[in-house]
Amino acid sequence: MHKTLITATALTGLFASPLLAETIGVSIPAATHGWAGALNYHAERTIERLEAANPDLDFVLTTTSGPSQQVSDIEDMVATRNIDALVVLPFESEPLTAPIQRVADGGVWVTVVDRGLAQEGIEDLYVAGDNDSFGRTAGTYFAENLDDGAKVVVMRGIASEVDNERVAGFEAALEGSGIEVLAMDHGNWNRDTAFGLMQDYLSRFPEIDAVWAADDDMAVGALAAIEQAGRTGEMIVVGGAGMKEMVARIRDNDTTVPVDVTYPPAMISTAIEMTALGVSGAAPVSGEFIIASELITADNAEDFYFEDSPY
């Protein structure tokens, strides 16, 4: 009975209209690294916008440094703030599944962001990035912009389903393009690992035309290794996520970084905005929204550059 909360509030409203306000709890990982930092920035920015635009909407935002803290944050929101809806990016799937199930069973609307729970059908709305599209967008850019016979090296993330989906999308887009993938190893989404891996690639291959680093952190590591080796200008580097420094390079027409691929931390804004639409009755929003990756180019970089974001 997903919408019980709305009915309950509407009924309350008959007797005491000041209580009509809806409260949305937002629980996300703390800003321990770049992408999460941007997640926090966008969550705060969206909550600010929505509170200003809608006097009837209240928000509780908590940031968490681990799964058990996140569970107690969420339980607190329910117990002390009587939230009508929860927007949550689970720190980990397993330990959050049962607690979020209990919240949903209690009649609270639940929106899960990006990291799915260990069991299907608990949340009312699921908002997530599109890993196939993430890889496919980079691969399509290569297929359309590199010459037949061009040589590419790839830095994959940590071995995982997410990484497999991204690489499958990338490879599907390259099919028939005549582009040669020289090597494809795991840089583990880590800047330092990527730096070492790129040094290895540079020593092994005298000709590299392009690097696909399946995450901007790895792209930064790769760029540093290329520069140290004095081979800047020989190859382009395409990362992914939408890190500020990368977007700035694109905007400033850096020839080494012509484009980037989004896996937007601003998806938390999408999730919060959609939840607000649902809670206020403006539109039906139960279901699954998979956010496609977009190609950031010099033409649109301004739209993806957030001056005040840490990432």
Add this chain to the structure above:
Amino acid sequence: MHKTLITATALTGLFASPLLAETIGVSIPAATHGWAGALNYHAERTIERLEAANPDLDFVLTTTSGPSQQVSDIEDMVATRNIDALVVLPFESEPLTAPIQRVADGGVWVTVVDRGLAQEGIEDLYVAGDNDSFGRTAGTYFAENLDDGAKVVVMRGIASEVDNERVAGFEAALEGSGIEVLAMDHGNWNRDTAFGLMQDYLSRFPEIDAVWAADDDMAVGALAAIEQAGRTGEMIVVGGAGMKEMVARIRDNDTTVPVDVTYPPAMISTAIEMTALGVSGAAPVSGEFIIASELITADNAEDFYFEDSPY
């Protein structure tokens, strides 16, 4: 280059800020029948809300009685109103595909609603109902609320992929429930056909515990046949879509119609709201949003009853 429009407007804004307003075109089928009538109602209501809340958003709404008129409506919107985004529920897929492709190629954001185009990858955002969820929600209600051995008759829609998906979801939900499906024939989403089909079921089966009419129009036909046969009270009828009369029966605790399943015409509101979020830069909204069906019960019927809607 999906977001070119936004960049272009941002640049224009540097020189002439009064031109900053974004214009969203909305093109939908005319209100020739119930569901489309509600579609029009929700589109108008949402446009009104968004125009009042956002002085920088303009809308052009056109309703169409056929595909060729829809093509010229859309071309007009681009030529004379210079729209930044288009929200379109295609009257038919094939004849709209190339014209909408041209609009997208021209840098206009495109949101396609419910009826997909004949070619993938044209639209920036796709918003649609969930046919599996539509059937599964009805089937789950039966599985959870009917006794082992209960006897059910089913009225399918017009033979189509949509109908197949709905029935597959329904059957999957019944698996292992011990519920017996006596018959499953096509009522073609038509009230009169459903009336005749229900007469046939009633004459063939002395015991029927529940009817699944996979559309509210068919449910209305079935209810009339049941009443005419004097067998009201013997069985429940579960339809689908969210027709006003059905929601009113649920709200008023009609024991024959305890629940309904949404396939919400208000999805046009979702599509317009999300497009507005994207155009205004509030959140990333490229991708695919599949709106799950919800169960309408006496507890939440008020949320699904729109006094001024024709449907």
